[in-house]
Amino acid sequence: xxxxxxxxxxxxxxxxxxxxxxxxxxxxxxxxxxxxxxxxxxxxxxxxxxxxxxxxxxxxxxxxxxxxxxxxxxxxxxxxxxxxxxxxxxxxxxxxxxxxxxxxxxxxxxxxxxxxxxxxxxxxxxxxxxxxxxxxxxxxxxxxxxxxxxxxxxxxxxxxxxxxxxxxxxxxxxxxxxxxxxxxxxxxxxxxxxxxxxxxxxxxxxxxxxxxxxxxxxxxxxxxxxxxxxxxxxxxxxxxxxxxxxxxxxxxxxxxxxxxxxxxxxxxxxxxxxxxxxxxxxxxxxxxxxxxxxxxxxxxxxxxxxxxxxxxxxxxxxxxxxxxxxxxxxxxxxxxxxxxxxxxxxxxxxxxxxxxxxxxxxxxxxxxxxxxxxxxxxxxxxxxxxxxxxxxxxxxxxxxxx
Numbered sequence: 001x002x003x004x005x006x007x008x009x010x011x012x013x014x015x016x017x018x019x020x021x022x023x024x025x026x027x028x029x030x031x032x033x034x035x036x037x038x039x040x041x042x043x044x045x046x047x048x049x050x051x052x053x054x055x056x057x058x059x060x061x062x063x064x065x066x067x068x069x070x071x072x073x074x075x076x077x078x079x080x081x082x083x084x085x086x087x088x089x090x091x092x093x094x095x096x097x098x099x100x101x102x103x104x105x106x107x108x109x110x111x112x113x114x115x116x117x118x119x120x121x122x123x124x125x126x127x128x129x130x131x132x133x134x135x136x137x138x139x140x141x142x143x144x145x146x147x148x149x150x151x152x153x154x155x156x157x158x159x160x161x162x163x164x165x166x167x168x169x170x171x172x173x174x175x176x177x178x179x180x181x182x183x184x185x186x187x188x189x190x191x192x193x194x195x196x197x198x199x200x201x202x203x204x205x206x207x208x209x210x211x212x213x214x215x216x217x218x219x220x221x222x223x224x225x226x227x228x229x230x231x232x233x234x235x236x237x238x239x240x241x242x243x244x245x246x247x248x249x250x251x252x253x254x255x256x257x258x259x260x261x262x263x264x265x266x267x268x269x270x271x272x273x274x275x276x277x278x279x280x281x282x283x284x285x286x287x288x289x290x291x292x293x294x295x296x297x298x299x300x301x302x303x304x305x306x307x308x309x310x311x312x313x314x315x316x317x318x319x320x321x322x323x324x325x326x327x328x329x330x331x332x333x334x335x336x337x338x339x340x341x342x343x344x345x346x347x348x349x350x351x352x353x354x355x356x357x358x359x360x361x362x363x364x365x366x367x368x369x370x371x372x373x374x375x376x377x378x379x380x381x382x383x384x385x386x387x388x389x390x391x392x393x394x395x396x397x398x399x400x401x402x
Contacts, residue, residue, distance in 0.1 A: 043067040045371065046220060046228040048206045051080040052184055053328075053349045054231035055191045056360045058200075059115060060368035069223055070195055073205040077295045078188070079233050082325030084254060084275050084283045085182040085357050086267060089153040092131060095144035097153070098355060099334075100379075104362040105153075105178065111361035112182060119190040122183070129179035129267040132312075133158055133172045141174050153178045166262050166313050179267055181275060182357045208240060218345050227339065227371065229347040234293070234326040236350045241340060245387050246331035247351075251293050253301035253324045254285030257309075257317035271308040281320060284309050286354075297322045329353040337367045338384035341391040347371065348384055 045061055047054050050072035058068050087108070089101045098104075112124035133141060138158045145156045158172040195201035211228070212219045218228045230239055237247040260280040268274040275283045287301045302322055309317070330336050330351040339347040349367055352360050363382060369375040385391045 040222040041069070042224045043069045043200075044226055045069075046071065046218065046223065046225045047231055048228065049231035049233060049235075050188060050192060050195075050201075051078045051231065051233045052083075052188070052356050052360050053233070053352055053364070055080075055188055056111070056364035057229060057231060057349050057367060058195070059111075059118070059191070060364045061371070063114075064368060064372050064374075066372060068200055069202060069225070070200060071202045071204060071206045072192070074203055075205065076235060077325070079325040079327055080184050080188055080356075082252070082254065082323045083184055083356070084273070084285055085184040086129075086273060086275055087126075087178075087180045087182065087358055088129060088176065088269070089178055089358070090150060090176055092269065095140060095150065096148050097150060098358060100359065100362065101153070104359050107362045107365060108358055108360075111365070115187065115191075119187075119194060121186060121190050123187050123190075124180065124182055126178070126180035127266065129176040129269050130159075131174040131176065132170045132268075132270045133174050135171050137174070138172050164262075164264060166315050167264075167268075168312055168314065176269075181267070184357065213343060213345050227345050227347055229349055229367075229371075231349045233328040233350065236328065236348065241343070241346050242348060245336060245348075245384070248290070248329050248331045248333075249293055250327045250329055250353075251289045251324060252286040252327055252354075253297055253305070253322065254283055254287075255302055255305050255322045256320040257282050257284060258320055259313075259315055259317045261315045262313060268312060270312055272305055272312075274309065274312060282317075293326050295324050295326065297324045327353050332381075335359060335363055335382045336384050336387075337363050337382050338370070338378050341385055341388045351382075 044066040045068045047058055047068055047070045050058075050070055054070060054072075058070055061068050089098050089105060090096070091098055109124070109126075116123050141154075141158055142156070145151055145154060153176060155175040155177055158174050192201065210220050217224050217226060219225075220228070230236060230242070232239060234247075234249045236242055236245070237249070256277065258280050259282055262274075262280075262282065264274070264276055264282075267276070272284055272286070277283050284305050287304060301324070302319075328350050330353075333353060335349075335351040335353075337347075337349050339345075347367070349363070352363075363379075366375070366378060370378055380386070
């Protein structure tokens with residue numbers, strides 16, 4: 001209790017110094033009783049944010065027969081609404097597996113198929129990714145495929161025969177046979193409608209001044225819950241409860257082109273990706289910048305993407321659109337999940353970054369299991385406790401009898 005009291009004092013001080021409001025933390029037993037009489041709704045969990053993280057976590061909690069209320073500010077931009085949704089299990093620069101891929105990939109496939117069944121929509125499109133290889137790249141590919149146990153995800157032998165008349169000649173092509181894409185935008189829009197039908201959505205800006213944290217519950221206006229989980233994406237760096245977390249977001253821009261002549265079903269990977277999006281449309285990206293974090297598109301990014309695209313094909317495309325977003329990323333490029341060590345009524349699910357489509361389902365399941373008491377385990381490299389050295393990471397035990 002001393003840790004929680006200290007946390008309340010610190011957070012209250014931060015809010016009073018930086019904001020015009022602050023949560024009410026301490027109430028008497030009489031006030032708690034009086035307030036509880038006026039509350040009209042009780043749910044198991046509050047979730048703030050309906051990007052990819054919030055969607056996946058809410059889905060996992062529903063699967064475990066828990067009730068949620070999701071707060072989604074329609075005026076807050078979402079990185080998920082910009083992201084291409086590419087699935088790539090390989091780190092090409094080192095020719096190694098993506099982090100946790102052997103566990104994350106099967107969970108990803110099961111989750112997106114389950115969501116397709118739930119929402120009655122096509123969302124997940126498995127497919128191939130073609131990687132351009134130089135002569136030296138072919139040698140490197142062959143060396144690493146078995147050394148790094150990549151044969152489950154890529155073809156061992158580069159394809160010397162792959163041809164497309166509109167693709168600039170390259171020495172060879174490597175094939176990732178377990179790639180594909182997720183239609184993130186459709187997933188979020190359809191899940192939003194699902195939440196509406198369940199009366200589990202508040203389309204409002206979350207007001208920290210209306211949040212009350214007590215020893216055994218949290219309340220917001222007329223709603224009480226066991227815990228509140230913040231899934232705010234890049235907005236989390238403004239959250240008063242997580243000021244000591246080390247965020248390192250990056251800005252990315254993509255363009256969408258119409259190219260009827262290209263006639264490609266595979267995702268192309270070179271200096272940029274070229275991803276088929278249906279109806280002769282292709283998404284091309286992405287840029288990375290860390291200094292100017294805003295949601296504005298830039299001429300320089302468009303010119304950079306088009307210049308790299310022209311190295312892939314001589315076809316002249318029709319520009320359809322350009323979008324910019326901010327990837328939610330931590331300083332160590334690992335997600336951050338778990339409950340606040342100093343205030344266990346508050347949790348976070350953030351930092352999925354450019355691998356969110358692949359890693360999101362794995363960590364959503366892990367966090368949901370932790371919240372409901374099925375498991376004590378949160379991966380130590382993703383555990384929020386890594387930002388609180390005095391608190392040990394969650395152990396790997398499984399709770400009994402729950």
